[in-house]
Amino acid sequence: MLNTLATNITRFRxxxxxxxxxxATEVGVTKQAISHYxxxxxxxDSITLLAIAKAFxxxxxxxxxxxKVSFKLNYVNYREGMSLSMDQRTTVEELASNALANYMELEAIAKENRPFDNPLKDNDPIRTEHDAEKAAIQLRKRWKLGDGPLHNLVDVLEKKGIRIIKVKFGYAYTHEGLSGWVDQRKFPVIIxxxxxxxxxxxxxxxxxxxxxxxxIMADDLTIDVVEKLCNAFAGAIMLPTDILVAEFGRNRTAISMPELxxxxQLYGISVYAIMVRARRANLITIDAxxxxxxxxxxxxxxxHYLGEEEPQRFLQMLYRCLSENKIGLDKAAQLAGRSEADFRNILLSKISMR
Known part of the structure; x- marks a missing residue:
């Protein structure tokens, strides 16, 4: 019962x-006592246990x-996924929510509840691609991302408090990803x-x-416009206009394959996205x-871009909790969505690679 009680006190708090x-104030004990629990x-003791239960x-x-913790993924946005049927959406969101529940349960066990603060929350509503690009520049500055290539986006986002999870959707969802919020827009999630x-x-x-x-998008925008603005935002973060101008110069009539x-390979952005950025910045003519x-x-x-984009935070917490005996092998396998035998083989393979 001890590990269950400790986990539940942390999770519910x-x-x-x-x-x-x-x-501690609500229960009538010290902060150190809560930490020990x-x-x-x-x-x-029984009196304190009753007081804790009452506080929750x-x-x-x-x-x-x-x-099992149940977390619902709300305010879901789909990457080019508006063509999904209602049944497909239900399947996708159930799979995503199940994976998210495991993630959040592991956070509670590991006591790694990383907060999130939106650096753009005070901005005016976005209406145009210019607004989206301006927001991208602000984000780079406020997150201190510098002016050069961003080599590990997953690592950057996870350290900023965004939960990133990979889910096998099978035939239910063939697009790249989706995003949403948990607990009244408290925790952002990218699937x-x-x-x-x-x-x-x-x-x-x-x-x-x-x-x-x-x-924060203007209320009267269509879904298609919102998608285009998110594309403009993404492109401007990966390849800001100042960098683009420095790399290509202005008034180009053509751009060669070696340049692209x-x-x-340097910035990890597709050739198509580079050319869209070049046109957006008026570096090439419409005809070109x-x-x-x-x-x-x-x-x-x-x-090919040689970098990697693999979520690491979940595995980091999982292995840490396993090594500190906060969870057993069976629980670790359950949270990882694998059979105990498969998970044991994964651990053995990692040990043999050392």
């Missing part, structure tokens, strides 16, 4: 938005009983479709969904852009 000090160092508005039975995808496409999807999460290849669009090409012929 975080769900209620209470600090340790606030719970949450870390399994001490067990509260729950019964003692619920406080000491292990149960990536766990299937083979071009790395540049994954990077663009991450920032497109970030646009859905951070940007170099930018793609239209002529380029008529060319029949595959993006992979322009080389």
């Amino acid at each position: 975080q769900q209620k938005g209470m600090t340790m000090e606030e719970l 949450e870390n399994g160092v001490r067990t509260p 508005g729950y019964s003692i039975d619920r406080l000491v009983t292990a149960h 990536l479709n766990d299937r083979p995808q071009d790395i540049c496409r994954i990077r663009f999807t991450l920032l497109h969904e970030l646009g859905h999460l951070l940007l 290849q170099r930018i793609k 852009y239209q002529k380029w669009k008529t060319n029949d090409f595959e993006d992979y012929t322009f080389g």
Whole structure:
């Protein structure tokens, strides 16, 4: 019961938005006592246990009983997913919510409830691509991302408090990703479709969904316009206009394949997105852009970006909790969505690689 009680006290306190000090005051104990309860160092006596349950508005039975956390993904935005049927949406959101529940439960066990603050929350509503690009510049400055290439977007976003999860949707959802919020817009979530995808496409999807999460759109915009504005935001973060001008110069009548290849490999952005950015910044003429669009090409012929975009925070918490005996192998496998045998084999393979 001890680990279950410790986990539940932490989880319920975080769900209620209470600090340790606030719970301690409500219960009539010290902050250190609450810390001991949450870390399994001490067990509260029956009177204190009743006071804790009362502070949460729950019964003692619920406080000491292990149960699966249920988190609902709300305010869902789809990456080019508006064509989904209602049944497909239901399936996708159930799969995403199940994976999210495991993620948030692990956060509670690990006591790693990372807060999030939207750096663009005070901006005026976005109406135009110019507004979206301006917001992208502000984000780079406020998050201190510098002026150069962003090599690991997943790492940047996870450190800023955005939960990133990969889910195998199968045939239910063939697009790249979706995003949404948990607990009344308290925790932002980006869900990536766990299937083979071009790395540049994954990077663009991450920032497109970030646009859905951070940007306050004007109320009268259509869905298509919102999607275009999120694309403009993503492109401007990956390849700001100042960098584009420095790389290409102005008034170009054409851009060569070696130039495009170099930018793609350095900045991790597709050739198509580079050309859209170049046209948007008026670095090439409309005629040159239209002529380029008529060319029949595959993006992979322009080389490959060699970076990786793999969520690491969930695994980091999982392995830490496992090594500190906060969870057993069976629980770790359940949270990872695998059988115990499969999870054991994964651990053994990692050990053998050392």
